[in-house]
Amino acid sequence: MEIFYIPFNPDQSHGWVVPIPRDGEKQFASRPDALAFARKLALTEAAEQGERSYLCVEGGDNQWRLFTPDLKPVN
Structure with a gap:
């Protein structure tokens, strides 16, 4: 999995970083x-892997919420 x-806010480099499994990370200028x-x-x-993947997105209220790749909330 x-x-x-x-995250809601950028990191110290003023960007958003997405870790790439087995391949480092990629930085973006916008959320x-x-x-x-x-x-x-x-x-x-x-x-490709036949396993579930999720997005954990931080809201403006500092709460982290889990979503499917289709952006449906996970309860």
């Missing part, structure tokens, strides 16, 4: 770009 974390990339990566990981 892979979980991709997308929507980071989220779109993480979503695509989660869908690809699920298809």
Whole structure:
């Protein structure tokens, strides 16, 4: 199972970093770009590895919420 974390605020380098399993990380200038990339990566990981992947997204209220790659909330 892979979980991709997308924070609400940028890191110290003023960007959003998405870790890439077995391949380092990629930095983005905007949160929507980071989220779109993480979503695509989660869908690809699920298809190629046959395992579930999720997005854990931090909201403006500092709460982390878990979503499927289709952006449906996980209860």
